[in-house]
Amino acid sequence: MKKNIAIIMGGFSSEVNISLKSGGVVYSNLDTQKYNPFQVHILKDKWVVVGENDEYPIDKNDFSTTINGIKITFDCVFNAIHGTPGEDGKILAYLDLIGMKHTSAPFYQMALTFNKRDCLSVVKHYGIPTAKSVYLNKGDAINTDKIIKEVGLPCFIKPNNAGSSFGISKVYSAEEILVGIEKAYKEDSEILIESFLDGTEVSVGVIQYKGEIKVLPLTEITTENDFFDYEAKYEGKSQEITPARIPEDIAEKVRVVAKKVYQILNMSGFSRSEYILVNNEPHFLEMNSVPGLTGESLLPQQANQANINLSDLFDNAIENAL
Numbered sequence: 115m116k117k118n119i120a121i122i123m124g125g126f127s128s129e130v131n132i133s134l135k136s137g138g139v140v141y142s143n144l145d146t147q148k149y150n151p152f153q154v155h156i157l158k159d160k161w162v163v164v165g166e167n168d169e170y171p172i173d174k175n176d177f178s179t180t181i182n183g184i185k186i187t188f189d190c191v192f193n194a195i196h197g198t199p200g201e202d203g204k205i206l207a208y209l210d211l212i213g214m215k216h217t218s219a220p221f222y223q224m225a226l227t228f229n230k231r232d233c234l235s236v237v238k239h240y241g242i243p244t245a246k247s248v249y250l251n252k253g254d255a256i257n258t259d260k261i262i263k264e265v266g267l268p269c270f271i272k273p274n275n276a277g278s279s280f281g282i283s284k285v286y287s288a289e290e291i292l293v294g295i296e297k298a299y300k301e302d303s304e305i306l307i308e309s310f311l312d313g314t315e316v317s318v319g320v321i322q323y324k325g326e327i328k329v330l331p332l333t334e335i336t337t338e339n340d341f342f343d344y345e346a347k348y349e350g351k352s353q354e355i356t357p358a359r360i361p362e363d364i365a366e367k368v369r370v371v372a373k374k375v376y377q378i379l380n381m382s383g384f385s386r387s388e389y390i391l392v393n394n395e396p397h398f399l400e401m402n403s404v405p406g407l408t409g410e411s412l413l414p415q416q417a418n419q420a421n422i423n424l425s426d427l428f429d430n431a432i433e434n435a436l
Contacts, residue, residue, distance in 0.1 A: 116150050117189040119432060120163075120177070122205065124155045127197030128280045128301065136407040137194035143424040144192075149432070152179075152188070156195060156205065177214055190435050191216040192428070194407060201404040202228040202275060217431040219382045219403060227379060227401045230274050230306050234398075240378050242371065243397040245308040245390075249274075252303040256295060258288040265309040271295055273302035284310070311390040311397050316358050316368055319386045319405065319413040320376040322434050323422070327376060329369045330416035334358035356415045360391070368396045375401070383431060386413045 121144075123137025124130050137153060144151040153164045154172065161172035163179045163186075170179045178187045191209055193216055199205040203224035209216050218224055227233050231249050238244055246265050250256070261269070271294035273281040281301030283294035291307075298305040319330035337352040358365065368389055375398060376385055386405035389396040405413040409424065417427045 116148060117432070117436070118186060119144060119149045119151050119190050119192055120154045120188040121151055121192045121194055122154045122156050122200060123194045124157045125195040125197050125200055126158050129196035130157070132406065133194055133196045133200070133404075136196065136404075136411070139408045139424065140192055140194050140428050143428055144432075145425055145429055148429070152186070154191075156199070176212060177209065188214065190214075190432055192432060193218040193404060196404050196406070198275070201402070215435045217383055217435045219380075219385075223380050223382070224403050227381070227385070227403045228275055230272065230400050231304070233379070233401060234306075237375055237378060237398055240374070242375060242378075243392075243395055245270075245311050245397060245399070247309070248307040250295065250305050250307065252299055256292065258291050261291060261307055262288065265307055268310045270308045270310065271298050272306045272308065273298045274304035274306050275302045311392050311399075313390045313392040313397075314358075314360065315388060315390050316360070316396075317354075317386055317388050317412050317416075318368055318372045319384070319416045320372050320381070321384050321413075321417075321427075321430075322382055323430055327373055328420070329373050330413070331356055331419040332358040332360070332365055332368055333412050333416055334360065354412060354415065356412075356419050364391065364394050367394070371396045371398070383434070384413065386416075 121137050121140050123133045125133050141151050141153050155162050155164055162169040170181050172179055178185055191214055193200050201224060203221035206216055206218055206224055207221040210221060234244050248261050248264050268284055268286045271283045271285060281298045283297055285291050285294045295305060315335040317333045317335060321328055334355040335352060372387055375387060384405055385401055385403055387401040388399040390399060407414060414424055
């Protein structure tokens, strides 16, 4: 009997449109011989199943819907929400409470990896190299001299809980630090200021695949812009080269660290992490637990290089959840 799969997409953050695109790709690539896929939009003002010509509200008591008088329940939720409430674990805690299976890691792991500074504090404890960093909460006094002394210039200013490079600035002066902080606070009340790491940037997917932790081929990222910002990610201002053009011994170092970080954080399901190679040593930047899932996105590119197509990638996530 075919399983009913709810593909949740949208969310409450600046990444809503990117998430809708990812969710649509999952919907288009699920094996309809095995699954009945449903597109479920989780938005601030409504939770609905989107049909061809109509929308059907989700009953939040049991995450069901009623279509043409027939109650539909789901066997599994495929999480394609970037940002809150999908990537920060909030909706997964709700799904856990009602006993609904889903494709993501447990809600605490999702919340931990979404919070950049908390995630960094855990991996640093295990000796994983990272950038130097300063944390600020909205309302804290801002001492630019102290910030520069801690992290140097240039440095990066990031919202602590955001994705797709929204709110990120690379700054070169004390005056730019103040502007960057103001920009980051528009996305989040907590921010992270990090030292600039001068080296090659690589992205690596780590997933559970057929019962094992699988490290996917590395992607090297080069950009026309000053850093891998929103424009570089989504508007063609970058090159994403898979596999990365780095020596095999260095690539193996990255794979070992990436798998270790996945295990340290008790992850399951999808992940994609960024590293900067400084003197051939991988420095961990952050982890994405709901990475982009379109054909052009990094994790599907890497999976394709490993001879895993989108249908197999998504099917495996559902089989793991079930």
